[in-house]
Amino acid sequence: MAAGAPRIFVSHLQGVAVFDPAGDQVGRVRDLVVMLRVGQRPPRLLGLVVELATRRRIFLPMTRVTAIQSGQIITTGVLNVRRFEQRPTERLVFGELLDRRVTLTEAGEEVTVLDLSVHQLPARREWEIDRVFVRKGRKGGAFRRAKGEALTVEWTAVTGFSLEEQGQGAESLLATFEQLRPADLANVLHHLSSKRRAEVAAALDDDRLADVLEELPEDDQIEILGKLKEERAADVLEAMDPDDAADLLGELPTDEQERLLSLMQPGDAADMRRLMSYEDRTAGGLMTTEPIVLRPDATVADALARVRNRDLSPALAAQIYVCRPPDETPTGKYLGTVHFQRLLREPPPSLVSSIVDTDLQPLDPEAELPAIAGFFATYDMVAAPVVDEAGSLLGAVTVDDVLDHMLPEDWRETEFHLDEEVATDGS
Known part of the structure; x- marks a missing residue:
């Protein structure tokens, strides 16, 4: 579901089929997992409980949902098939939130929750519950005989869901520091x-x-x-x-x-x-094995689509690596690098093979930290490819990896202590 898309009522997701990118069904939605937050902040939708063909129920994070459309859910194809176990900070929408009695804030009237709607936040990967579909009337026989008025209200218009400020345990602490x-x-x-x-x-x-x-x-x-x-x-x-x-x-x-x-x-x-x-302080030991890799016949449009992936760090998104198949490291022959700025200057249908930078020498996996740092400083790079003797791309080293290993070993502890001193001094 793209950012800005219409909200979806959770009742429409019950039993919906879940597919991988190839179009193969992997299971069906059985519940939604949310985390309640302090005060009136809408709950965050963490993911889906998906039942596989084997009847095993697994957890599918929303970060691995690429689309919700036409009564189906499309995933990235990466599934963890371990059995779902609910954690203390999690709530099941169908199992715990629907049919619950809550109170309309302004009127002070108790209502029953019939449905909830979710939407994706603009320009973010996060999903939230934003509205509540409720029915007025008393719970019980009288309620069943004479149905009351049904209405949809904002999450903030009801009480009875969210955590109290004085809540105990990790829930309250997590909600406080969520941002x-x-x-x-x-x-x-x-x-x-x-x-x-x-x-x-x-x-x-x-x-x-x-x-x-x-x-x-x-x-x-x-x-x-x-x-x-x-x-x-x-x-x-x-x-x-x-x-x-x-x-x-x-x-x-x-x-x-x-x-x-x-x-x-x-x-x-x-x-x-x-x-x-690889040794710790070598290019092989510092590299990530998940850079952006494209084939020579990929287009600039394909490259920009990969660069837009929100899971990528800015350093990894700064360039793509053009290689012959296979597309995952270690790849086939490494052909060169295409820089993000160059992508912005070329027509979308252009092939990446036509704008490859072949002059930039890649790093050897055995290259040591001083040589790597010199490479980054000399060429003003934020990432660099690591290629073996056979010419295959093994991964990429990013500038943050270099800095992590050039700073003193206790730099994280020192940073934490400095933060504490600043807070104490009120500076």
Whole structure:
């Protein structure tokens, strides 16, 4: 569902078929998972409970839903088939919110919830519940005999759903800090007690926890990962940037590494093993295995569509790499790089092969950190391809990876302490 598209009432999603990009049905929607927030803020729609043909129910994050249209849902094709387990901060729409008695704020009248509508926020990946379809009348026999007036109201027009400000547990804390950037939320977690940190980490969804882990000091990462169930720890590692996940795995005992790798999707596990085979401070150890890769016959329009992917960091979106098939790393022959600015200057039907930069030399996977930093400084780059002796693209190193490894090892802790001092001084 594109940003700005009409709202969808959840009753229309019950039993809707879910398809992968190839058009194959993977299951049907059985419920929606939301997270309530403090006060009158509309709940965030986290994802869908999808029942597979095997009757197993799994969780499909909304970040992996590409379209809701014509009575069907299209996904990115990447599904985690582990059984869905509801977390303490989550609420099921069909199971817990519908048929609930709530109160109209202005009139003080109790009503029954018949339906809820969801919509995607403009220019964002997030979805929210925005309106409530209710029916007036008393619950019970009298209500069933004489149906009252039905009306649709804004979420803020009713009470009886949202968290109270004094709510206990991780729910209230998460709701309070929901709008924080991952680095800022990492700062919050760093200063919590070990017990509280584990509670909050357990309540975060996988993608959010992955983003936060990437911003935490190494000791905090290991502590949090060690307190998660192994299956969930594997899920979170899969959601992290491959290079960050490989770094974290590399700090764990070998037997624990192997257990977690065995629980990951085969493709993700293969990426992890490949990254862990390189020395830490080399191009191979720093690179991500998920840059934008296109074939020579792709068009500028194709490239711009890939660049618009909201999951990409600005550095990875700055350029695409043109390679012969296969399209995923390690690729076929690396042909060159196309810079984002060049894409903006070319007609959409043009082939990317016609505007490839072949002069820029790629990095060798064994190139060490000083050489990599010199490369970035010399050519004013924010990302660079890593290519092996056979000419295959292995991945890309981004400037943030270089900075992470050039700064002192304790720079994250130092940054956190500086933030704390500023807050204390009131500066």
